Amino acid sequence: MKMDQDEFEPLIVALCCYWCSYTGADLAGTSRIQYPPNIRIVRVQCSGMIHPSLVIEALTGGADGVLICGCHPGDCHYLDGNMRAKARAEAIDVMLQDFGIEAERFRLKWVSASEGARFAQVVSEMVEQVKKVGPSRFRVPGLMNAHFTKEVDHGGSTG
Amino acid sequence: MSRTLVIQPVTRVEGHAKVTIQLDEAGNVSDTHVNVIELRGFEKFCVGRPVEEMPRITTRICGVCPWSHHLASGKAIDAVFGVVPSPAGRKLRELCNSIAFIEEHILHFYFLAGADFLMGPDADPSVRNVIGIIGKFPEVARRVMATRQIAARMLEIIAGKSIHPEAVVPGGFSKPLLPSERDQVRTMAGECLELARFTIDFARKNVFPQYLDTVNSLGVIETGFLGTVKENGALNLYDGNLRLMSKDGSFVDFEYDRYTDFICEHIEPWSYMKFPYDRRAGHFSMDPARPNGIYRTNSLARINVCDYFETPLAQAELEDFRKLFGRPAQLTLLYHWARLIELLYNAENVFRLIDDPDITDIETRKTVVPRAARGVGCLEAPRGTLIHDYTTDAEGILTNVNLIVGTTHNNAPINMSVRQAANASIKNGKYDQGILNRVEMAIRAYDPCFSCATHAIDSGGLVRIDIYDCSGRLIDSIAN
Amino acid sequence: MAVRLAEEWLTICGGCEVTILDVGEPLLEILAKLEIVHMPVLMDHKLYGQTGEGAQMEVPLADVGIISGGIRNKEHKHLAEEMRKKSGFLIAMGSCACYGGLPALANLSTVGDLLEKVYHESVSTESDGLPHENIPELTDRVYALDEIVPVDLKLPGCPPTPEIFVEAVSALLQNRPVNLPTKSVCDECPTVREKKVVTSLRRTLEPAEFSPGAPMNSVRCLMEQGFLCLGPATKAGCGGDGRTPRCIRAYMPCRGCFGPLADGANPMVDMTGALASVGLEPGKIPDRAATLNRFAGAQGRLRPIPPKGGVPS
Numbered sequence: 001m002k003m004d005q006d007e008f009e010p011l012i013v014a015l016c017c018y019w020c021s022y023t024g025a026d027l028a029g030t031s032r033i034q035y036p037p038n039i040r041i042v043r044v045q046c047s048g049m050i051h052p053s054l055v056i057e058a059l060t061g062g063a064d065g066v067l068i069c070g071c072h073p074g075d076c077h078y079l080d081g082n083m084r085a086k087a088r089a090e091a092i093d094v095m096l097q098d099f100g101i102e103a104e105r106f107r108l109k110w111v112s113a114s115e116g117a118r119f120a121q122v123v124s125e126m127v128e129q130v131k132k133v134g135p136s137r138f139r140v141p142g143l144m145n146a147h148f149t150k151e152v153d154h155g156g157s158t159g
Numbered sequence: 160m161s162r163t164l165v166i167q168p169v170t171r172v173e174g175h176a177k178v179t180i181q182l183d184e185a186g187n188v189s190d191t192h193v194n195v196i197e198l199r200g201f202e203k204f205c206v207g208r209p210v211e212e213m214p215r216i217t218t219r220i221c222g223v224c225p226w227s228h229h230l231a232s233g234k235a236i237d238a239v240f241g242v243v244p245s246p247a248g249r250k251l252r253e254l255c256n257s258i259a260f261i262e263e264h265i266l267h268f269y270f271l272a273g274a275d276f277l278m279g280p281d282a283d284p285s286v287r288n289v290i291g292i293i294g295k296f297p298e299v300a301r302r303v304m305a306t307r308q309i310a311a312r313m314l315e316i317i318a319g320k321s322i323h324p325e326a327v328v329p330g331g332f333s334k335p336l337l338p339s340e341r342d343q344v345r346t347m348a349g350e351c352l353e354l355a356r357f358t359i360d361f362a363r364k365n366v367f368p369q370y371l372d373t374v375n376s377l378g379v380i381e382t383g384f385l386g387t388v389k390e391n392g393a394l395n396l397y398d399g400n401l402r403l404m405s406k407d408g409s410f411v412d413f414e415y416d417r418y419t420d421f422i423c424e425h426i427e428p429w430s431y432m433k434f435p436y437d438r439r440a441g442h443f444s445m446d447p448a449r450p451n452g453i454y455r456t457n458s459l460a461r462i463n464v465c466d467y468f469e470t471p472l473a474q475a476e477l478e479d480f481r482k483l484f485g486r487p488a489q490l491t492l493l494y495h496w497a498r499l500i501e502l503l504y505n506a507e508n509v510f511r512l513i514d515d516p517d518i519t520d521i522e523t524r525k526t527v528v529p530r531a532a533r534g535v536g537c538l539e540a541p542r543g544t545l546i547h548d549y550t551t552d553a554e555g556i557l558t559n560v561n562l563i564v565g566t567t568h569n570n571a572p573i574n575m576s577v578r579q580a581a582n583a584s585i586k587n588g589k590y591d592q593g594i595l596n597r598v599e600m601a602i603r604a605y606d607p608c609f610s611c612a613t614h615a616i617d618s619g620g621l622v623r624i625d626i627y628d629c630s631g632r633l634i635d636s637i638a639n
Numbered sequence: 640m641a642v643r644l645a646e647e648w649l650t651i652c653g654g655c656e657v658t659i660l661d662v663g664e665p666l667l668e669i670l671a672k673l674e675i676v677h678m679p680v681l682m683d684h685k686l687y688g689q690t691g692e693g694a695q696m697e698v699p700l701a702d703v704g705i706i707s708g709g710i711r712n713k714e715h716k717h718l719a720e721e722m723r724k725k726s727g728f729l730i731a732m733g734s735c736a737c738y739g740g741l742p743a744l745a746n747l748s749t750v751g752d753l754l755e756k757v758y759h760e761s762v763s764t765e766s767d768g769l770p771h772e773n774i775p776e777l778t779d780r781v782y783a784l785d786e787i788v789p790v791d792l793k794l795p796g797c798p799p800t801p802e803i804f805v806e807a808v809s810a811l812l813q814n815r816p817v818n819l820p821t822k823s824v825c826d827e828c829p830t831v832r833e834k835k836v837v838t839s840l841r842r843t844l845e846p847a848e849f850s851p852g853a854p855m856n857s858v859r860c861l862m863e864q865g866f867l868c869l870g871p872a873t874k875a876g877c878g879g880d881g882r883t884p885r886c887i888r889a890y891m892p893c894r895g896c897f898g899p900l901a902d903g904a905n906p907m908v909d910m911t912g913a914l915a916s917v918g919l920e921p922g923k924i925p926d927r928a929a930t931l932n933r934f935a936g937a938q939g940r941l942r943p944i945p946p947k948g949g950v951p952s
Contacts, residue, residue: 051912052908052909052911052912053904053905053908053909053912056905056908060939084916087915087916087918088912088915088916090915090920090921091911091912091914091915091916091921092912093921094911094921094922094924094927095907095908095911095921095927097944098907098927098928098944099942099944100942100943100944162692164690164691164692165687165691166685166691167685167686167687167691168679168685168686169679170679170680170681170682170683170684170685171679171680171681171682171683172680173653173680174651174653175648180691197650197651197711198711198712198777199650199711199742199745200742200745200748200753203745203748203753204744204745204747204748204929207926207929208926208929209842209925209926211842211843211844212843212894212926212930215891215894216741216933219652219654219740219741219742219797220652221652221653221654222651222652222653222654222655222656222657222658222798223652223653223654223657225652225654266657266660270660270681271680271681284682284683284684284689285682287682287683288681288682288683289681289682290670290675290681290682293667293670300667301664301667304660304663304664304666304667305663305664307660307663308660308661308662308663308664311661318889319885319886319887319888319889319891320885320886320888320889321661322654322657322658322661322798323654323797323798323896324889325885325886325889325891325894326889326891328843328846328891329844333843333846333847333889333890333891334888334889334890335851337851337852521851524846526844526845526846527844528844529844555842555844556926590690591690592683592689592690595689595690595691596683608653610651610652610653
C-alpha cells in the first residue's frame with residue numbers, strides 16, 4: 001500500500017506503567033505540553049508485565065510502532081519489574097529480526113512520574129523515528145481511525 | 160471411444176499418487192502415467208539448520224518409516240563429524256532398524272496390500288481392506304493388531320518414542336538399554352518371531368499358491384537390482400556396500416559414498432519426480448519394448464542381490480524361494496513373498512542383537528566437534544536404498560542436503576509395471592473396479608512410500624495429467 | 640448405529656495414521672462402532688468414481704471427518720473444503736493440520752524462491768521443462784487447516800498419542816466433551832528443577848547428565864543443564880496418560896512437536912521472552928525461528944524475512 005512519506009501518520013501503541021510513566025504522561029497533559037497525537041496509551045501496572053507476544057501482536061497487527069515506558073532503574077514500585085522489562089526488550093529486539101520488522105519500531109524508555117516534558121519528548125522522538133522507516137508492512141487500511149473495540153481482521157490471508 | 164481414466168487416489172499405499180490411463184479408439188491402453196502428488200521441500204528448508212538436528216527433522220519425511228531416515232541421518236552426521244559410534248551405539252541403532260522393519264512389513268502385508276489376496280482382487284471395495292480381513296479372519300486380525308503394537312512398544316522402551324524417534328545422536332544413541340529393558344524387549348521379540356513364522360507359513364499355504372497365475376503375469380518386467388550386502392555377501396539392512404546387479408545376475412559392489420558414480424537421474428516432462436537409472440547403461444529408457452538402465456530396490460531386490468541370510472530360518476526360506484524362482488527373480492508380485500522372508504530375517508536378527516552383551520553397555524555415544532565436511536549415510540529402508548548426503552560449514556550448520564529415497568529408485572519400474580498390468584487387463588474398452596484394482600496391485604507390490612519420494616521441492620512429484628488424442632496431439636492438461 | 644468416518648491426508652508423512660494403529664487391540668472395538676466411508680490409506684474409495692470417470696472430486700457424507708496434514712497446494716485446499724462440506728464434525732489431527740507442522744518450515748522462504756530452485760535444478764532434461772501454467776499450483780505458503788475451513792477439534796502432536804486419539808473418538812461416540820491435556824510439557828516432566836538460571840546454551844553434540852537406570856525424577860532439568868528445551872512453551876500430552884514426555888525419556892530436549900500452549904500463542908516469542916527473563920542473552924539462541932517454531936510455522940508464525948530495507952513479495 002503506497003503512502004506518501006509526507007502524509008504518513010504512524011500509529012504507535014504506548015504501554016505505560018501506572019506508577020511512573022502513566023503519571024508522567026498525565027502530567028504532560030495537565031501541564032499543557034504538546035506532543036504528537038499519534039500515540040495510543042495503554043496503562044499497565046508495571047512495564048515488567050508486558051509479555052513480548054503483546055508487542056509482536058501489536059506490530060504484526062498493524063501498529064507502526066510500540067513504545068514501552070517504565071520507571072527508572074531503582075524506582076520500580078515492584079522492585080525489579082523494570083529490569084525484567086529490559087531483559088524482555090532485548091529479546092524483542094532479537095525477535096523483530098525474525099519477523100523482518102525494523103528495529104526502529106520498538107523502544108523501551110524510562111519516564112518518571114514528574115517527567116511530563118520528558119514524556120512528550122520521548123513520544124516526539126518516537127514518532128519522528130517511525131515516520132522515517134515508513135508505514136508497517138502489516139498495516140491495516142483505516143486503522144488510524146478505528147476504535148479500539150473494533151475487531152481488526154488480519155487472519156490468514158495477509159502477510 | 161478414446162478416453163482418460165484417472166485412478167485417484169491410489170489407495171492402500173503410503174502417500175499420494177494417481178494413475179492416468181489413456182485408452183485409444185478401440186478401448187485398449189495407449190499410455191499410462193503414475194503421477195505422484197506432494198511437495199514439501201526438505202532439501203531446501205534443511206539448509207541452515209544445525210546438522211545434529213537432522214535426525215529429528217528428517218524423520219518427518221515419513222511417519223511410516225521414520226526410523227530409516229533417523230538412522231540414515233545419523234550415519235550421515237557421523238560421516239560429517241568423522242566419528243565411529245561405540246559398539247553399543249551402533250548395535251542399538253541396528254536393533255531399532257530391525258524392529259522398525261518388523262513393524263512396517265506387518266503393516267504392509269496385513270493392513271495395506273493383503274486385502275487383495277485375503278479378500279480377493281475383485282472383492283467389493285467396502286470389504287477389500289483391513290476391516291474386511293478383521294471380519295473374515297478375526298483371530299488373525301487380533302493377533303496382528305496386537306503384535307504390531309508390541310513392535311511399536313519395543314521401540315518406545317529402547318528409544319523413548321517409536322514414531323519420529325529422537326534417540327539417534329552424532330556418535331551413537333542417546334539412551335543406554337538397561338538389562339531390565341533388554342529382558343522385556345526379548346520377551347516381546349518372541350511374539351514378533353511367532354507372527355513372522357506364522358505369516359510366511361500362512362502365505363505359502365493359503366495365498367501364493369492360489370494366486371500363482373497372477374504372480375506369473377501381473378506387472379512383470381525385467382530389470383537390474385540394488386541392495387546392500389556385507390563384505391561376505393550376506394544381506395545387511397543397516398550397513399554394508401551397495402551391490403548393483405544386472406538382469407543377467409552379474410553385479411558390481413561399491414562403497415555407498417560413491418553412489419553418484421553409479422546412479423544417475425533422468426527427468427521426464429510429465430513428472431517432477433526424477434527417475435534414477437544405472438549410469439553405466441549410458442541412457443535411460445522405460446519403453447516396455449526396450450528398457451535401458453532400469454533397476455529396482457526394496458525387498459525383492461535385496462534378496463536377489465544378497466548371497467545369503469545370516470539367520471537360519473530366513474536362509475531356509477531363501478533357499479526354497481530360489482529353487483522355485485531362481486536368481487535374480489523378476490516377477491513383480493514376488494516382492495510380497497520376499498518381504499515376508501525379510502520379516503522373518505528381522506525377527507531373528509532382533510535376537511542376535513538383544514543377546515549380544517554389548518547391547519546394554521553404558522557407553523552409547525561419543526562427543527563430537529563440528530567441522531566443515533561432507534558426509535554420506537546409506538542404509539536399507541523397508542522401501543529401498545536410502546541415501547542422506549550432507550555438507551556442513553565449520554560450525555556444523557548445513558550448507559547442502561541431498562536425499563535419494565527408496566521409492567524414488569522404483570519410479571520407472573512402477574511406471575513400467577503399471578503399463579504392463581494395464582495393457583494386460585484392459586482390453587476393448589472393458590474394465591471395472593476389480594480390473595483397475597489389479598493395476599493398483601502392480602503398484603502395491605513395491606510398497607511405495609510416496610511421501611518419502613516427494614520430500615524435495617526439486618525432485619518432488621507434481622501432478623500433471625496430459626491428455627492426448629490417439630494421434631498423439633496434446634488436447635488438454637489437468638493440473639492439481 | 641455405526642458412526643460414519645471419513646479420513647483424508649494432505650501434506651502428510653503418515654505418522655498420524657500409524658498412531659491410530661498404535662492403539663493396538665482396543666482399536667478393534669472402536670472400529671466395530673464406525674463405518675469408514677473414505678480413508679485412502681486403508682480402503683479403496685476413490686475421489687473420481689470407482690472407475691475413474693468422474694468429473695469432479697467427491698468425498699462421501701460422514702458424521703466425523705479427520706484430516707491430517709497441512710495445506711501446501713491448491714488440491715489440498717480443495718480437499719479440505721470438500722471434507723468440511725461433507726463432514727458433520729471435523730477434526731484436525733496432528734500438528735501439521737493444527738499448526739502447519741514441520742513442512743511449514745518452508746514458510747521461511749517465499750514460494751518464488753522454492754520454485755526458483757526447481758527450475759534452476761531441472762536443467763538436465765530433453766524437454767524445455769514444464770510450462771508454468773501446467774504446473775500444479777502451490778499455495779503461497781503452508782496453511783494450517785483452520786486457516787482454510789472451520790475446525791471443530793484439534794488434536795496436536797507429531798504425532799499425537801494413541802491415548803489422545805482414543806479419548807477424542809470415545810468422547811464423540813459417547814456424546815461427551817473431549818478431555819485433553821491443557822498445560823505445558825514442563826508440568827508433566829519429572830526432572831528436577833533447582834534454579835531457573837540459564838546463561839549459555841549447549842547443542843546436543845554432547846550428552847545430558849544422567850545416571851543410567853536412575854529414575855527420571857533424579858535427573859536435572861535439561862534446560863537447566865543448558866540444553867535448549869521447548870517444554871515451557873509446548874502443550875502437554877506427549878507422554879500419553881501423564882507419563883514422562885517422549886523426548887525426555889531419551890534424554891533429549893523437547894522440540895515443541897505438540898505445538899503452542901494455546902491457539903494464537905507463538906512458541907518462538909514465548910521461549911525467547913522466557914529465556915531472556917532467566918538470564919540468557921536472546922541472541923545466543925541458535926537458529927531461533929526454525930528451532931522455536933519448528934512445528935508451528937503456519938498461522939503467521941514463520942515468514943520469509945524481507946531483504947534489508949525492502950518489502951517482501
